[in-house]
Structures are given as C-alpha cells and as structure tokens.
Amino acid sequence: MWEKLALTLPLIQAPMAGVATPALAAAVSNAGGLGSLGLGASTVEQARQMVAALKAQTRGPFNLNVFIHAAPQRDLAQELAWLKQASPVFEKFGATPPSALQEIYTSCLDNPDMVRLLVEERPAVVSFHFGVPSADLCTALKAEGILLLATATCVQEARLLEKAGIDAIIAQGFEAGGHRGMFDPQSPDDQLSTLVLTRLLVRACQVPIIAAGGIMDGYGVAAARASGAMAAQLGTAFIGCPESAADAAYRAALTGPGAYHTRMTPVISGRPARTLPNMFMEHFGERPAHQVPAYPVAYDAAKALHAAAKNHGEFGFAAQWAGQGAPLARTLPAAELVAVLMQEAGGVAL
Ligand SMILES: Cc1cc2nc3c(=O)[nH]c(=O)nc-3n(C[C@H](O)[C@H](O)[C@H](O)COP(=O)(O)O)c2cc1C
CATH class of the missing domain: 3.20.20.70 (Aldolase class I)
Structure with missing residues (x-):
C-alpha cells in the first residue's frame, strides 16, 4: 500500500x-x-x-x-442552560453570550x-x-x-x-x-x-x-x-x-507545566478530546458527554468565550489540544x- x-x-x-x-x-x-x-x-x-x-x-x-x-441531536433547553452557565465568564470579559448556539460545521x-x-x-x-x-x-x-x-x-x-x-x-x-x-x-x-x-x-x-x-x-x-x-x-x-x-499562547502552554496534565474532556466541543488544562474546563468541571450540548454545537460556546477572553489578553479559554506526550x-x-x-x-x- x-x-x-x-x-x-x-x-x-x-x-x-x-x-x-x-x-x-x-x-x-x-x-x-x-x-x-x-x-x-x-x-x-x-x-x-x-x-x-x-x-x-x-x-x-x-x-x-x-x-x-x-x-447533532439538538436540545435547545440544554443549549440555553449551557449558555446561561457560561454567562458570568462572558460578563467578566465585558461580553454578552450569544443568544443561541450554532452548528458551526x-x-x-x-x-x-x-x-x-x-x-x-x-x-x-x-x-x-x-x-x-x-x-x-x-x-x-x-x-x-x-x-x-x-x-x-x-x-x-x-x-x-x-x-x-x-x-x-x-x-x-x-x-x-x-x-x-x-x-x-x-x-x-x-x-x-x-x-x-x-x-x-x-x-x-x-x-x-x-x-x-x-x-x-x-x-x-x-x-x-x-x-x-x-x-x-x-x-x-x-x-x-x-x-x-x-499561536504563541498555545506554544507556551505546550512547553509549560500544564503539558504534564493533559485531560480528556467533552466540555469544550461536545465530544471527548484531549487538551492542555484550560479555564473552560475549570469553569464547567468534569462531566459526561450527555451533560454537554452536542458536538460541534458546544464548540460554538467555547469559541465565543475564547474570543471574548482573548480581547482582554486572556488566552486560557483557547482549545489547546495535545496528547499525553506533550512534554x-x-x-x-x-x-x-x-x-x-x-x-x-x-x-x-x-
Ligand atoms: C491539535 C490537534 C488537532 C487534531 N485534529 C484532528 C483532525 O482534524 N482530524 C483527525 O482525524 N484527527 C485529529 N487529531 C488527532 C490526530 O489525528 C491523532 O489521533 C493524534 O494527534 C495522535 O496523538 P498524539 O497527538 O499524541 O500524537 C488532532 C490532534 C491534535 C493534537
């Protein structure tokens, strides 16, 4: 082959x-x-x-x-609840959460x-x-x-x-x-x-x-x-x-102490994915995939939150995927x- x-x-x-x-x-x-x-x-x-x-x-x-x-099997009530839970973080960065989530691809x-x-x-x-x-x-x-x-x-x-x-x-x-x-x-x-x-x-x-x-x-x-x-x-x-x-923040995280602590989580996108430690995970905590809006709808919230945080120089909400071998x-x-x-x-x- x-x-x-x-x-x-x-x-x-x-x-x-x-x-x-x-x-x-x-x-x-x-x-x-x-x-x-x-x-x-x-x-x-x-x-x-x-x-x-x-x-x-x-x-x-x-x-x-x-x-x-x-x-994705959409659940509007779950999506709105998810946005509500994210709203204090949006507010922290002077932003309003989107009124609804989209199937981004x-x-x-x-x-x-x-x-x-x-x-x-x-x-x-x-x-x-x-x-x-x-x-x-x-x-x-x-x-x-x-x-x-x-x-x-x-x-x-x-x-x-x-x-x-x-x-x-x-x-x-x-x-x-x-x-x-x-x-x-x-x-x-x-x-x-x-x-x-x-x-x-x-x-x-x-x-x-x-x-x-x-x-x-x-x-x-x-x-x-x-x-x-x-x-x-x-x-x-x-x-x-x-x-x-x-980007520079991703590269810094990859070579930083967090590289030793990658986690598999569905909270960022709606599907399990292995990532460097992330503030999004800190906010939502560990939970099974069925408690998160469907993939890739949940990812819309994560991307919006990252964009809001980034405007304030905070890169900790970025999806920085990496495997256990990151260090x-x-x-x-x-x-x-x-x-x-x-x-x-x-x-x-x-
Ligand atoms: C940043 C990143 C993005 C990825 N995106 C995709 C993707 O778009 N399609 C895909 O099939 N796999 C994707 N993967 C998974 C890889 O195909 C592969 O399974 C994984 O990188 C292997 O583990 P390693 O990262 O420890 O080498 C991605 C992995 C990483 C680290």
Missing part, C-alpha cells in the same frame, strides 16, 4: 484542524512522510485554498482529512460540495474521523485511486471500517491529543492505550494498522513498528513546529523533526 504512495518513511503527520497548515504538511511530505491537512472544520472555500497552497509547495503525496460525525456526510472537492483534488489519501464513511463516498473516492484511512478506538469500530472497505485503520489510543475518534461519544469507552489497541487491531484486522497516540519521538515510531503497525501517526509532536498554526514536544522545523524522528527510530524502513 505504501509503495503506491511512494512514501519513504513510516510516518504520518496527523491532520490537525486549525493547527496543520499547508506549509507543515508540505514539509513533511517533502521529507518523505505523509503530510496531512485537517479540513473537518473548514468551509469548502477555505479547504480549496488550503489544498491549492499545499499543492504549490509539494509534489509529494498528502492526506486530506474530514469529519464524518453523526448530525457539518459532517462531510452532509456536505456534497466537500465530497466534490475531495474527488476533484484527488489527494493520494483521504482520512476519516468519527465514523464509517458511506458506501457512496468510499466508491467515489476509490474510483479516483484515493487510498482511504479512518480512525478506530476499539476493535468493534475497526471491524466496521474494514467491512466498509477502508484501506488502513488508524488505532487511536487514549493518550492521543485532540478529538477521540470514537463513533458514538456517549457509548461506553474502554479507553484503550495505543499499544494495546494496536496489538488488538493487528490481530483482528486484515488491513494495515497505523498507531496514533502519545508517539513523540523515533523510539515511539520504532515501538509502533515493532508492535505490528505499518506506520505511526503523530499529532502533538508537530504542534511546536514553526510551520504549525499554533516531549520539540520546536524544530518540520523537515528537521522528521529527520530526527527517523534517526531516533534507527532508520526503520517501510
């Missing part, structure tokens, strides 16, 4: 909506890995511009990632224009997060020769993906930064670690497995390969690269980071 991509390294830079830029993805692809763009929260026009910028910077293969979450399954864009752009790889792509979507992309990847957090999800014809499965452990790719955020979660999940999926599936979660250096990449994974997908390791879109993040340019990762991994070849 990797030969088809002409990749030279068993390394995928994770798609990170809002953080992975065309420059970051291009640098990784040019260095022999697979660069990725996270388009899940982008409009079609924004996505088109990002892909054009990426294509201008690399002739290598790249991955375009979309979200395929189920449409839609699933690719409900976005035919995004599907058209993927078909037209013909990336080497398309990857999916939060579910199983429809048969029509898989057929349309495969007809263009596009390889399909998707995230699983347990054996059951991986089996569904394999049945749907996904070419390789990303085993996302509980250590991972960003949104947990579980299909149903309210279902029981065994919170499997990357190593255990990788081993389980290598045994349960016929398709190649890609390990993701807590892999920060070449030793981790080598460990993933030794566990039977075909490649490793690293997100947090690339946040500190100068090519990422992380190991480095601030090297992406191409250098890829070279160091591969040197540490002892030159593991595909």
